Amino acid sequence: MAGLTTTKQAHVSHDLGMHTEALRGKTQQRFFDVTEEGGGYGYPDAPDVDFNKRAELDCEKLDTKQINAQLRDLMNRGYGTIVLKNPGSKHSLAVGILNRLNLYIEGSCGYFALGLLDGPNVKVKGRVGWACGENMLSGTILIEKNAGSQFGAALRGGDIVCKGSVGARTGIDQKGGNIIVGGDTGSFTGFMMQRGRMVICGNAGKNLGDSMYDGTIYLGGEARSLGVDAVPGEMTDLDREWLTRKLKMYGLLPSKGIGHFKKIVAGKQLWNYDNLEPGEKKLVL
Amino acid sequence: MCGIAGLIHRNGSGNIGQEMTQMLQSLKHRGPDSTGYAIYGTPGRNEYVMRFKVAEQEDMAKGFDIVDEVKRRRAKVEERLATLGVQIIDKEDVTDYAFRYRIQYDGDMKKLADYVEDVEGTEILSMGNALELIKDLGDAARVAQQYDLRKFKGTHGIGHTRMATESDVDIRSAHPYWAYPYNDIAVVHNGQLTNYWMMRREFERRGHRFMSNCDSELLAVYTAYNLEHGATLEESLRQSIQDIDGVFTYLVSTKDALGMAKDTMAAKPMVLYESDDLVALASEEVAIRAVIPHEIDTWDPYDEEVRVWRA
Numbered sequence: 001m002a003g004l005t006t007t008k009q010a011h012v013s014h015d016l017g018m019h020t021e022a023l024r025g026k027t028q029q030r031f032f033d034v035t036e037e038g039g040g041y042g043y044p045d046a047p048d049v050d051f052n053k054r055a056e057l058d059c060e061k062l063d064t065k066q067i068n069a070q071l072r073d074l075m076n077r078g079y080g081t082i083v084l085k086n087p088g089s090k091h092s093l094a095v096g097i098l099n100r101l102n103l104y105i106e107g108s109c110g111y112f113a114l115g116l117l118d119g120p121n122v123k124v125k126g127r128v129g130w131a132c133g134e135n136m137l138s139g140t141i142l143i144e145k146n147a148g149s150q151f152g153a154a155l156r157g158g159d160i161v162c163k164g165s166v167g168a169r170t171g172i173d174q175k176g177g178n179i180i181v182g183g184d185t186g187s188f189t190g191f192m193m194q195r196g197r198m199v200i201c202g203n204a205g206k207n208l209g210d211s212m213y214d215g216t217i218y219l220g221g222e223a224r225s226l227g228v229d230a231v232p233g234e235m236t237d238l239d240r241e242w243l244t245r246k247l248k249m250y251g252l253l254p255s256k257g258i259g260h261f262k263k264i265v266a267g268k269q270l271w272n273y274d275n276l277e278p279g280e281k282k283l284v285l
Numbered sequence: 286m287c288g289i290a291g292l293i294h295r296n297g298s299g300n301i302g303q304e305m306t307q308m309l310q311s312l313k314h315r316g317p318d319s320t321g322y323a324i325y326g327t328p329g330r331n332e333y334v335m336r337f338k339v340a341e342q343e344d345m346a347k348g349f350d351i352v353d354e355v356k357r358r359r360a361k362v363e364e365r366l367a368t369l370g371v372q373i374i375d376k377e378d379v380t381d382y383a384f385r386y387r388i389q390y391d392g393d394m395k396k397l398a399d400y401v402e403d404v405e406g407t408e409i410l411s412m413g414n415a416l417e418l419i420k421d422l423g424d425a426a427r428v429a430q431q432y433d434l435r436k437f438k439g440t441h442g443i444g445h446t447r448m449a450t451e452s453d454v455d456i457r458s459a460h461p462y463w464a465y466p467y468n469d470i471a472v473v474h475n476g477q478l479t480n481y482w483m484m485r486r487e488f489e490r491r492g493h494r495f496m497s498n499c500d501s502e503l504l505a506v507y508t509a510y511n512l513e514h515g516a517t518l519e520e521s522l523r524q525s526i527q528d529i530d531g532v533f534t535y536l537v538s539t540k541d542a543l544g545m546a547k548d549t550m551a552a553k554p555m556v557l558y559e560s561d562d563l564v565a566l567a568s569e570e571v572a573i574r575a576v577i578p579h580e581i582d583t584w585d586p587y588d589e590e591v592r593v594w595r596a
Contacts, residue, residue, distance in 0.1 A: 108583070110569060125580075127584075146582070148556070164584070168552075168585075186588060187587065
């Protein structure tokens with residue numbers, strides 16, 4: 001094994017006990033306690049920011065790379081509340097932020113905005129293009145206007161909310177978290193959804209929930225058609241309670257309540273995998 | 286990848302050359318190989334603008350003989366125009382190989398196009414009462430400068446920045462495509478048409494001509510065929526979603542209208558801004574921001590969506 005070096009991150013993960021923890025079943029996560037000592041909450045190199053330190057960044061004459069570099073520099077200097085002005089629909093803005101942050105974007109973003117986030121709370125006053133919030137692990141994204149296709153693609157955690165309408169393939173490959181749409185959504189919404197919840201207050205395009213493995217879709221309007229293996233589910237009190245709370249939280253609770261919402265779930269007739277962990281599968285097979 | 290854009294002033298004309306240049310330049314990253322415009326000015330009375338080329342840009346660097354060859358081809362084109370009774374009102378040497386003629390002609394447009402294009406290396410880029418179709422290699426800034434487009438005033442236009450994927454980097458494969466032999470109709474497209482060859486063979490059997498191996502040209506021929514058979518622009522766009530396979534978003538412009546169609550999978554992007562005065566649409570919002578910098582509401586048209594706007 002000559003020549004291999006151990007990274008700083010590896011040391012930290014060992015220190016965190018991630019390599020000695022006995023993992024069982026699906027519990028492949030370590031749930032951190034925010035009160036625990038020793039800096040176990042957050043990423044090893046993530047800056048510790050102060051929400052009371054506020055900065056503004058005018059993006060008008062900057063390109064994407066410069067904006068993201070300056071944003072990172074501000075966070076490294078402890079700024080916890082940052083306002084991006086004149087974003088001009090530029091692409092890939094504010095991606096890969098792995099720490100707490102209050103980010104306000106005063107305008108619209110292009111494609112791939114706010115991807116790979118883990119922690120920040122973001123508000124966008126304008127619109128976002130394709131694939132906003134892709135692969136987010138935690139945090140919140142709130143879009144005041146419309147969004148393009150693949151909104152919240154491969155979402156793993158957190159809340160991503162669009163108060164307007166969104167494009168096609170919303171939440172494709174969603175693996176967790178919550179996607180909330182105040183308006184309509186396009187075709188193939190929830191395509192290959194695996195976990196998490198999705199709320200569509202308006203109508204959905206064709207093939208809603210196509211080939212979904214699991215997860216739940218709540219639909220306030222009508223779908224042009226349900227996708228393969230997407231079937232109506234039964235609304236429970238827990239569903240209603242959760243739906244009311246979430247929509248209220250983002251100011252999207254309809255005045256007539258949530259009685260008209262339908263629930264869509266996976267029929268689970270298409271599964272080509274099962275719930276077993278690899279080790280368990282060996283025993284069965 | 287390719288980028289497409291369109292703009293229509295609903296109440297009169299604007300600086301369409303400058304506006305389309307700004308939009309297309311902001312889409313350069315989607316395809317820098319070539320850039321093309323179909324822009325619509327004030328229709329001339331009883332006359333047409335014919336834009337044509339007699340060689341490719343790259344041909345001009347292949348030796349000294351091409352200069353004489355270009356002269357010979359151009360003379361041949363003029364001779365054939367005269368044979369058909371075409372009156373040339375005005376001639377403009379836009380580049381060494383591409384020309385703009387104002388003509389008067391009341392005969393069969395297909396016959397004219399076929400006869401002129403029979404001259405070696407010659408392609409009619411557009412024919413129209415209001416249409417000016419310009420396309421060449423390079424980005425929008427370069428093409429706009431080369432063809433002096435920034436001063437062009439008009440009501441509407443469509444444009445394209447090309448990332449060559451399925452055919453060569455040359456003018457004949459650049460967009461927009463003129464809907465031969467129909468006056469004032471042009472098409473730009475972003476996507477891949479998977480039944481291109483099947484449909485091309487079908488149209489060739491019906492006597493339509495293809496100048497390139499670019500799948501997007503099919504949309505121009507297809508639109509021309511539908512209009513010839515009495516379909517409206519909206520009907521043609523709607524029918525295309527059923528007839529054409531693949532992933533596509535495309536724009537069609539006519540003398541007084543601009544239309545768009547999006548395929549059944551909504552796989553290719555389009556962002557739309559619509560107001561009482563102006564409609565702007567493009568593959569990316571950044572192109573719309575290039576002409577409307579203040580905060581506006583935009584949205585993505587959905588799958589199978591067809592829209593037509595009038596100037």
